[in-house]
Amino acid sequence: MKQADFIINFAAETHVDRSIHNGTDRFIKSNILGVHSLFKALRASPNIKKMIHIFTDEVWGGLPFNSKKQFNESSPFLPNFSYAASKAAGDLLVRAHVRAYGLPVMTTHSVNNFSSRQFPEKLIPFFVLRALVGKKLPLYGDGRNIRDWIYVDDHSQALLTILERGLVGDDYAISGNEEHQNIEIAKRILRVLKRPSSLITFVADRPGHDRRYSVNSSKLRALGWKPRQTFNSALIKTVQWYVKNQKQFSNLVFTQNINTHIKIT
DSSP, X not given: OTTXXXXXXXXXXXXXXXXHHSOSHHHHIIIIIHHHHHHHHHHTOTXXXXXXXXXXXXXXXXXXXXXXXXXXXXOOOOOOXXXXXXXXXXXXXXXXXXHHHOOOEEEEEEOEEEOTTOOTTSHHHHHHHHHHTTOOEEEETTSXXXXXXXXXXXXXXXXXXXXXXXXXXXXXEEOOOEEEEHHHHHHHHHHHHTOOGGGEEEEOOOTTOOOBOOBOOHHHHTTTOOOOSOHHHHHHHHHHHHHHTGGGGTTEEEOSOGGGOEEEO
């Protein structure tokens, strides 16, 4: 880091299911101690002009299903599971270091990302790869939970905009303003793949499952950024990539239980 001019920290331990069912040690290590380690290095790296730490909209908790509210940079932290709590703790470490030491750091809170090459524990590639081999698509609860989505290239462009034009010490919410129910996404994937909707099945809901996320990104958009991809066009492109590259994932064993749905053989 002493030779660097700019730093963007993408690194994190992610995936809510694993934080619930496999314990929190790795999440604490990466998302709290990892951030602390980077700040020790940053304080010893005087050449760095700006640093961005990427966080998640999940630190704000969930919204009621029919709420018209949106989260923004001023929303209080109300995490409902260990992954989100570990990210919120790292977020507060950033705030403390910026205030105490005047470090040149900015933070972001992004909604769900998706694209090709995403590890198939995440919802979209998980459903695509299961559908391709005729496996059931397990949806938590009634499947109506809503998430806000953004294509990964639009997220990356947002980070470059913030790096260039953002103010040190500021926080920026990143959203494509694309809210979709999980069941709607499952149905769209099946339509693209020409698979029957009967592949959809419902499983017991996970503990602390947030009902809805919605994020206002007007502060970021005021810097001149806006997403280039719609959810629909990017989803079709993403599904097509997994169809063409499904052999890369032939060593994955998919189980019916969504909590242990990926095993490496």
